[in-house]
Amino acid sequence: MIISIASGKGGTGKTTVAANLAASLDQAVTVLDCDVEEPNLHLFLHPKIHTRENVVAPIPRVDMEKCTLCKRCMEICRFNAIAVAGKTVVTFPELCHSCGGCSAICPEGAVTEMERVLGIVETGTGPVPDMGFAQGLLDVGQVMVPPVIRKVKSHIDTQGITLIDAPPGTSCPVIAAMKDTDFVILVTEPTPFGLNDLKLAVETVRMMDIPHGLIINRAGMGDDAVYAYAKEQHLPVLLEIPFDRKIAEAYSRGDLIISRSNDLKEKFQTLYHDICRLVDAQRCAP
Amino acid sequence: MKELVILSGKGGTGKTSLTAAFAGLAPSLMLCDADVDAADLHLIMSPDIQQTHDFVGGNEAVINQDLCTGCGTCKELCRFDAVSESDEKFVVDALNCEGCGVCVDLCPENAIDFPQKTCGQWFVSATRFGPMVHARLGIAEENSGRLVTLVREQARKRAREQHIELILTDGPPGIGCPVIASMGQASAVLIVTEPTVSGIHDMKRVGELAAHFKIPAMVCINKYDLNLDQTRSIEKIAKEKNIALVGQIPFDPAFTQAMIQCKTLVENDETSRASQAVRDIWHAVMASPAMKIERLM
Ligand code: SF4
Ligand code: SF4
Numbered sequence: 001m002i003i004s005i006a007s008g009k010g011g012t013g014k015t016t017v018a019a020n021l022a023a024s025l026d027q028a029v030t031v032l033d034c035d036v037e038e039p040n041l042h043l044f045l046h047p048k049i050h051t052r053e054n055v056v057a058p059i060p061r062v063d064m065e066k067c068t069l070c071k072r073c074m075e076i077c078r079f080n081a082i083a084v085a086g087k088t089v090v091t092f093p094e095l096c097h098s099c100g101g102c103s104a105i106c107p108e109g110a111v112t113e114m115e116r117v118l119g120i121v122e123t124g125t126g127p128v129p130d131m132g133f134a135q136g137l138l139d140v141g142q143v144m145v146p147p148v149i150r151k152v153k154s155h156i157d158t159q160g161i162t163l164i165d166a167p168p169g170t171s172c173p174v175i176a177a178m179k180d181t182d183f184v185i186l187v188t189e190p191t192p193f194g195l196n197d198l199k200l201a202v203e204t205v206r207m208m209d210i211p212h213g214l215i216i217n218r219a220g221m222g223d224d225a226v227y228a229y230a231k232e233q234h235l236p237v238l239l240e241i242p243f244d245r246k247i248a249e250a251y252s253r254g255d256l257i258i259s260r261s262n263d264l265k266e267k268f269q270t271l272y273h274d275i276c277r278l279v280d281a282q283r284c285a286p
Numbered sequence: 287m288k289e290l291v292i293l294s295g296k297g298g299t300g301k302t303s304l305t306a307a308f309a310g311l312a313p314s315l316m317l318c319d320a321d322v323d324a325a326d327l328h329l330i331m332s333p334d335i336q337q338t339h340d341f342v343g344g345n346e347a348v349i350n351q352d353l354c355t356g357c358g359t360c361k362e363l364c365r366f367d368a369v370s371e372s373d374e375k376f377v378v379d380a381l382n383c384e385g386c387g388v389c390v391d392l393c394p395e396n397a398i399d400f401p402q403k404t405c406g407q408w409f410v411s412a413t414r415f416g417p418m419v420h421a422r423l424g425i426a427e428e429n430s431g432r433l434v435t436l437v438r439e440q441a442r443k444r445a446r447e448q449h450i451e452l453i454l455t456d457g458p459p460g461i462g463c464p465v466i467a468s469m470g471q472a473s474a475v476l477i478v479t480e481p482t483v484s485g486i487h488d489m490k491r492v493g494e495l496a497a498h499f500k501i502p503a504m505v506c507i508n509k510y511d512l513n514l515d516q517t518r519s520i521e522k523i524a525k526e527k528n529i530a531l532v533g534q535i536p537f538d539p540a541f542t543q544a545m546i547q548c549k550t551l552v553e554n555d556e557t558s559r560a561s562q563a564v565r566d567i568w569h570a571v572m573a574s575p576a577m578k579i580e581r582l583m
């Protein structure tokens with residue numbers, strides 16, 4: 001079972017849900033932080049990191065001895081990352097999407113590839129027994145986010161439970177994180193911004209055709225429009241986390257909110273069972 | 287002309303609420319919403335859209351089954367796992383296609399079309415505070431960086447034409463391509479953070495990014511009284527990293543109330559503590575060396 005936790009808007013409590021759900025489960029679980037631009041899960045789970053690996057992508061290297069300045073590499077590149085300038089070929093690694101077009105097309109075999117580091121992936125174990133952990137960290141100044149996410153996802157535990165903390169938004173990084181997961185938990189807050197971004201997130205998961213449900217965080221802080229929308233769209237509200245200064249303070253310190261109440265821990269356990277039921281029901285649906 | 291970009295790294299720190307409040311404090315400005323992925327600024331600005339343009343963001347490979355001989359070259363070459371074979375038919379999964387065109391150029395049968403795709407829309411609007419350029423990236427689309435660049439270029443162009451000296455840009459979350467696109471050539475960035483472990487972590491990353499691109503950075507702390515220890519750490523980090531601390535805002539339900547009324551913090555309640563703090567921050571930002579508008583004689 002692979003569950004991703006997402007939200008259109010950032011800061012709605014995605015990471016809070018991922019960390020607390022992971023820590024509430026009685027079974028073995030693997031938690032993956034795919035918000036590689038701003039990974040925060042480690043701040044709440046304090047994992048022990050055992051391995052650290054670079055995420056690399058190929059970029060072209062041109063052998064000017066062989067190059068005849070035919071410009072074919074420049075013509076195939078859709079990202080303006082390689083250009084013939086005067087008597088030489090220049091490359092712009094930060095624009096390169098590593099598509100391999102230039103090396104495939106060069107008639108002289110002048111283009112080979114070398115590695116560029118995009119970021120790192122760390123793996124380790126969580127604070128409780130049986131918790132596996134992995135996170136990606138995009139290098140500052142790099143832009144190729146999806147490859148780092150895909151590398152984090154190579155640590156999915158196909159036998160047990162995997163929770164994925166997805167990045168915010170609705171574009172390529174989120175798609176890369178949610179792809180091929182069994183269920184998406186959408187975390188929102190009952191405010192106009194929260195609702196606006198939730199609608200975009202719902203469109204995204206529907207387009208990807210993944211079963212999904214809602215968690216309303218900071219319930220009571222705003223208005224009821226989110227509830228009306230959930231009802232109208234038949235979105236199951238799986239859990240509400242109350243708007244409570246004590247919870248906000250626990251979060252600010254990096255504490256798990258389930259450590260504040262046993263009641264919440266039970267609710268997270270129920271949440272998992274509800275999700276299992278929803279996934280099975282939708283899978284079995286004709 | 288000056289451009290201030292408001293960023294946060296982490297979402298939900300009050301970035302957009304602050305941008306909106308600042309807009310109401312500036313005598314004249316151009317607004318630019320560069321959070322094209324999950325834009326919220328329009329909810330408070332209620333823009334009157336005057337122009338709508340399509341954003342053509344890239345191309346997408348489509349295999350023409352009548353011409354394809356099933357040689358498999360495209361599948362072999364595609365680095366993005368976008369080509370799959372089922373029932374001896376090769377098809378491109380649009381969600382995975384990066385638009386690199388390698389298969390298009392190298393298919394021996396010329397069987398692959400490469401139509402342009404409309405990835406979103408961008409708008410020019412009027413608001414009660416001044417003109418606004420904003421956009422909406424289509425669901426699951428790429429190229430958000432290019433759309434950010436486009437809305438900023440348009441905002442600049444229009445500001446120049448209309449002799450507006452200040453552009454206020456609501457930036458995207460994260461530190462990836464849209465954020466980098468939102469920073470280039472900006473006069474300064476203002477990072478809105480909060481005194482939480484995540485807020486601090488993300489502020490550091492955005493601060494590093496700003497330093498990497500040599501853009502002067504300032505920081506303000508929202509909900510500072512939520513955790514005074516963390517607030518002190520932020521002050522310390524800001525000092526170490528040479529980021530000017532321009533103020534702090536108390537934890538105030540006025541943020542949400544204003545949002546529900548579709549008003550800015552200051553419009554909703556001029557006298558709230560948060561409004562007062564926001565006003566002080568705005569003045570500190572505008573008095574900073576990076577943002578001071580020099581008036582040519
Ligand atoms: S395709 Fe090869 S030979 Fe032609 S310009 Fe590029 S590197 Fe040189
Ligand atoms: S690998 Fe692709 S994107 Fe990079 S330079 Fe070559 S053709 Fe351009």
Ligand code: SF4
Pocket residue numbers: 349353354355356357358359360361376392393394395396397398
């Ligand atoms: S390379 Fe062209 S002919 Fe070969 S399988 Fe792909 S589309 Fe068909």
Ligand code: SF4
Pocket residue numbers: 099346347363364365366367368369378382383384385386387388389390
């Ligand atoms: S255009 Fe590039 S990414 Fe798209 S299918 Fe062809 S080779 Fe793959």
